[in-house]
Amino acid sequence: SQQGEEDPQALSIQEGENATMNCSYKTSINNLQWYRQNSGRGLVHLILIRSNEREKHSGRLRVTLDTSKKSSSLLITASRAADTASYFCATDESGGGADGLTFGKGTHLIIQP
Amino acid sequence: DTAVSQTPKYLVTQMGNDKSIKCEQNLGHDTMYWYKQDSKKFLKIMFSYNNKELIINETVPNRFSPKSPDKAHLNLHINSLELGDSAVYFCASSPGWGATEAFFGQGTRLTVV
Numbered sequence: 001s002q003q004g005e006e007d008p009q010a011l012s013i014q015e016g017e018n019a020t021m022n023c024s025y026k027t028s029i030n031n032l033q034w035y036r037q038n039s040g041r042g043l044v045h046l047i048l049i050r051s052n053e054r055e056k057h058s059g060r061l062r063v064t065l066d067t068s069k070k071s072s073s074l075l076i077t078a079s080r081a082a083d084t085a086s087y088f089c090a091t092d093e094s095g096g097g098a099d100g101l102t103f104g105k106g107t108h109l110i111i112q113p
Numbered sequence: 114d115t116a117v118s119q120t121p122k123y124l125v126t127q128m129g130n131d132k133s134i135k136c137e138q139n140l141g142h143d144t145m146y147w148y149k150q151d152s153k154k155f156l157k158i159m160f161s162y163n164n165k166e167l168i169i170n171e172t173v174p175n176r177f178s179p180k181s182p183d184k185a186h187l188n189l190h191i192n193s194l195e196l197g198d199s200a201v202y203f204c205a206s207s208p209g210w211g212a213t214e215a216f217f218g219q220g221t222r223l224t225v226v
Contacts, residue, residue, distance in 0.1 A: 033214060033215075035217075037154075040220075041219060041220070042117075042203060042217040042218055042219045042220050043156075043203065043205075043215075043217040044217070045214035045215065045216070048213070048214055086154060088156065090215075095210070095211055098144060098161040098162075098163060098166060098168045098209070099158075099161065099168070100146045100148075100158040100161045100205075100215075101158065101215060102158070103148075103155070103156040103157070105153070105154070105155055106154050106155075
């Protein structure tokens with residue numbers, strides 16, 4: 001199975017700055033999703049981008065997808081202390097089916113007040 | 114109401130014991146999953162299950178077995194626990210079709226001593 005790679009592994013920025021995280025994957029996908037995990041908690045879905053989409057926005061989040069490079073980026077604008085968490089990209093090869101999601105290793109984001 | 118709930122949240126047990134983790138979803142989803150998150154936060158799917166089929170990740174030892182009494186429940190039973198089984202286990206569910214998000218439980222931190 002494929003394994004996504006997030007870059008960077010850790011990111012520390014000042015509150016109000018923008019945070020950009022990248023994800024690469026290896027095989028064909030139906031869609032790519034980003035999840036947030038606060039310390040000691042479960043994963044929360046942030047945004048989904050389908051393989052035929054190139055960019056998607058949701059509030060302060062902007063996701064891009066380049067299927068030719070097998071990569072995606074997550075941009076969080078005007079970061080807040082509450083954005084401190086680990087962020088994971090996850091690829092869905094079959095479109096919600098029994099294959100489940102393949103997760104990257106995650107980016108730990110720290111927003112300094 | 115919690116969408117995906119799993120119990121217990123923490124589980125400390127000795128090597129060689131048998132233990133179960135319970136998971137319930139009230140979303141009416143057809144597909145449920147178990148994921149394992151290791152100490153480096155890497156998430157890997159263990160099982161996916163709907164009322165038609167069980168898909169097992171080939172790397173999962175056969176000491177692990179999912180049990181589904183009905184569509185809303187997918188419990189994880191582990192026999193002869195080993196130190197290396199220590200991890201956080203997440204239950205998740207999805208509609209089972211189409212490009213859609215997965216809903217995760219809060220996780221069960223298993224510590225084998």
